[in-house]
Amino acid sequence: MTTRTSWADLAANSAAENVGVGSSSDSNKAAGSASGGGRPVYVPPHLRNRPPSADPPAPTSTAPALSNDRPGQGGPRWAAPKNDYNNRSGYGGGGGGGRPGGWGGRSGGWDRGRDREVNPFGNDDDAEQVFGEQENTAINFDAYEDIPVETSGDNVPPPVNTFAEIDLGEALNLNIRRCKYVKPTPVQRYTIPISLAGRDLMACAQTGSGKTAAFCFPIISGIMRGPVPQKPVRGARTVFPLALILSPTRELSMQIHEEARKFSYQTGVKVVVAYGGAPINQQLRELERGVDILVATPGRLVDLLERARVSLQMIRYLALDEADRMLDMGFEPQIRKIVQQMDMPPPGVRQTMLFSATFPREIQRLASDFLANYIFLAVGRVGSSTDLIVQRVEFVQESDKRSHLMDLLHAQRANGAQGKQALTLVFVETKKGADSLEHWLCMNGFPATTIHGDRSQQEREQALRSFKSGATPILVATDVAARGLDIPHVAHVVNFDLPNDIDDYVHRIGRTGRAGKTGLATAFFNDNNASLAKSLADLMQEANQEVPAWLTRYAARSFGGRSRRPGGGGGRFGGRDFRRDSSFNRAGSDYYGGGSNAGGYGGGYSANVASAWD
Numbered sequence: 001m002t003t004r005t006s007w008a009d010l011a012a013n014s015a016a017e018n019v020g021v022g023s024s025s026d027s028n029k030a031a032g033s034a035s036g037g038g039r040p041v042y043v044p045p046h047l048r049n050r051p052p053s054a055d056p057p058a059p060t061s062t063a064p065a066l067s068n069d070r071p072g073q074g075g076p077r078w079a080a081p082k083n084d085y086n087n088r089s090g091y092g093g094g095g096g097g098g099r100p101g102g103w104g105g106r107s108g109g110w111d112r113g114r115d116r117e118v119n120p121f122g123n124d125d126d127a128e129q130v131f132g133e134q135e136n137t138a139i140n141f142d143a144y145e146d147i148p149v150e151t152s153g154d155n156v157p158p159p160v161n162t163f164a165e166i167d168l169g170e171a172l173n174l175n176i177r178r179c180k181y182v183k184p185t186p187v188q189r190y191t192i193p194i195s196l197a198g199r200d201l202m203a204c205a206q207t208g209s210g211k212t213a214a215f216c217f218p219i220i221s222g223i224m225r226g227p228v229p230q231k232p233v234r235g236a237r238t239v240f241p242l243a244l245i246l247s248p249t250r251e252l253s254m255q256i257h258e259e260a261r262k263f264s265y266q267t268g269v270k271v272v273v274a275y276g277g278a279p280i281n282q283q284l285r286e287l288e289r290g291v292d293i294l295v296a297t298p299g300r301l302v303d304l305l306e307r308a309r310v311s312l313q314m315i316r317y318l319a320l321d322e323a324d325r326m327l328d329m330g331f332e333p334q335i336r337k338i339v340q341q342m343d344m345p346p347p348g349v350r351q352t353m354l355f356s357a358t359f360p361r362e363i364q365r366l367a368s369d370f371l372a373n374y375i376f377l378a379v380g381r382v383g384s385s386t387d388l389i390v391q392r393v394e395f396v397q398e399s400d401k402r403s404h405l406m407d408l409l410h411a412q413r414a415n416g417a418q419g420k421q422a423l424t425l426v427f428v429e430t431k432k433g434a435d436s437l438e439h440w441l442c443m444n445g446f447p448a449t450t451i452h453g454d455r456s457q458q459e460r461e462q463a464l465r466s467f468k469s470g471a472t473p474i475l476v477a478t479d480v481a482a483r484g485l486d487i488p489h490v491a492h493v494v495n496f497d498l499p500n501d502i503d504d505y506v507h508r509i510g511r512t513g514r515a516g517k518t519g520l521a522t523a524f525f526n527d528n529n530a531s532l533a534k535s536l537a538d539l540m541q542e543a544n545q546e547v548p549a550w551l552t553r554y555a556a557r558s559f560g561g562r563s564r565r566p567g568g569g570g571g572r573f574g575g576r577d578f579r580r581d582s583s584f585n586r587a588g589s590d591y592y593g594g595g596s597n598a599g600g601y602g603g604g605y606s607a608n609v610a611s612a613w614d
């Protein structure tokens with residue numbers, strides 16, 4: 001199926017729409033869990049959300065308190081049976097959207113658990129009050145009007161327009177309100193029903209468009225309503241998470257963990273993070289308290305698996321954030337080990353979701369090994385940048401870069417941007433280059449800090465904190481900060497050194513212009529970047545940016561790099577599922593000119609042609 005959608009309908013409905021949460025007064029009456037005294041005992045989500053005593057006890061209520069690693073008795077949770085589009089067997093993939101009655105009388109909080117769970121929202125938890133303020137801060141949905149959406153695969157569940165249409169459960173809905181999310185972003189509109197239907201998914205959507213929630217919501221909801229897991233026999237200290245979210249950097253894993261903790265607050269679903277560079281013992285202790293969702297970087301996870309402290313045997317949900325990065329040459333062996341060579345259930349048994357803003361075709365091909373009968377979704381062009389980011393490219397010789405940067409920063413200051421704590425992120429190629437530029441900036445009166453792989457984890461985290469708070473409004477970074485980081489108020493991204501790969505450029509500039517806000521990206525280009533000229537010019541053109549004439553001339557001359565539009569094709573178009581390529585689907589006709597180009601990106605195709613795949 002192929003769907004093209006204008007976001008105008010969203011904008012039109014915006015005033016009337018709300019998240020689907022009724023009055024909270026009728027809900028927060030549930031009993032929780034937690035045994036008293038001494039070391040906290042992990043209690044599974046279904047017990048933590050127990051309804052008041054008038055309600056029937058859960059079948060497992062006599063079981064000892066336990067985690068997922070918990071020796072559960074099996075047996076159903078209270079939720080209604082899931083609406084399973086593909087009849088996945090054995091593992092609950094979550095319920096379908098809009099189903100009546102799924103959350104019945106057990107919605108809401110779990111008072112007994114409240115005492116122990118730290119409020120991740122850092123306020124007094126008055127969701128109603130927060131809700132009243134949200135119009136000021138919520139996403140600008142008009143920015144998403146007319147964005148093309150492509151889906152392909154069998155029986156694609158229809159998108160939703162509001163959170164109210166999705167049966168995520170009262171407690172999660174309440175958290176959505178606390179996050180001030182008024183309605184789903186385009187990628188959320190499509191992916192949440194797909195994931196709730198239990199389908200595997202490869203999803204491509206622009207930076208800053210809300211992919212984190214898109215995979216977190218269905219996972220949390222699915223765990224809440226899924227069957228009670230039975231603990232396999234294993235070492236006493238082995239834990240058995242139900243969901244695994246992998247990301248390529250420590251900071252991104254930490255961020256996903258923070259987000260997931262907000263979304264799962266008082267749902268009874270426990271989220272734990274494990275990443276390298278930090279003491280493993282603390283992470284082990286945290287895991288021992290119980291874990292439903294494990295957010296991890298691959299290296300640290302392999303360590304935990306080899307120590308037999310984590311087993312993947314019970315995994316129902318696998319999400320790879322920045323999936324193309326996770327499957328490129330650097331990470332692929334580790335990912336294969338984790339996903340294919342340990343004890344994780346195979347595709348078709350577990351549910352797998354891959355997300356990124358970029359998905360080169362060769363990576364899509366690799367990724368398909370991890371998926372079963374999956375749906376491909378592209379919101380906007382695969383690998384495109386959002387129009388929210390104003391992109392500028394300036395010709396700057398190597399020797400002039402510093403003074404040029406200084407000019408930009410002075411101009412920013414003069415315009416008052418720094419006074420408002422606007423943040424500037426400067427990307428450089430090397431760790432040494434980062435240190436040296438940071439030093440030079442500080443010497444010249446511009447408070448800066450740096451993040452790169454040679455700094456200790458503590459230093460990295462401190463740098464990020466200092467940048468986020470505005471204490472040091474300039475962060476000089478290598479690509480370690482290029483992906484996923486969601487830092488409010490980054491107003492300007494400077495590519496002091498351009499990357500070699502256009503996808504890296506897309507992720508870097510995506511640190512600004514997020515969640516409907518606008519941003520500025522400036523790149524310093526010179527002869528050393530000639531191989532990027534064509535893909536950069538194409539990208540800018542697609543994003544309706546002004547392409548300097550000199551860059552067009554470079555692009556015409558350049559033979560290197562990956563062209564973004566090998567099949568020609570102009571205008572705006574959606575993404576491309578590699579399964580549509582003639583080389584993949586040899587039996588079919590080649591509807592799509594340019595599809596077999598080795599450049600890694602499919603060409604453009606019209607709505608009519610695309611609809612032939614419905």
Ligand SMILES: Nc1ncnc2c1ncn2[C@@H]1O[C@H](COP(=O)(O)OP(=O)(O)OP(=O)(O)O)[C@@H](O)[C@H]1O
Pocket residue numbers: 138139180181182183184185188205206207208209210211212213356357483484485486510511514515
């Ligand atoms: N429905 C929503 N309404 C309002 N804000 C939202 C909504 N969904 C997500 N956001 C906010 O949008 C911002 C960007 O979201 P997120 O970090 O998930 O983007 P992303 O698509 O993963 O970006 P990247 O490709 O850079 O990783 C976050 O601050 C998030 O809180």
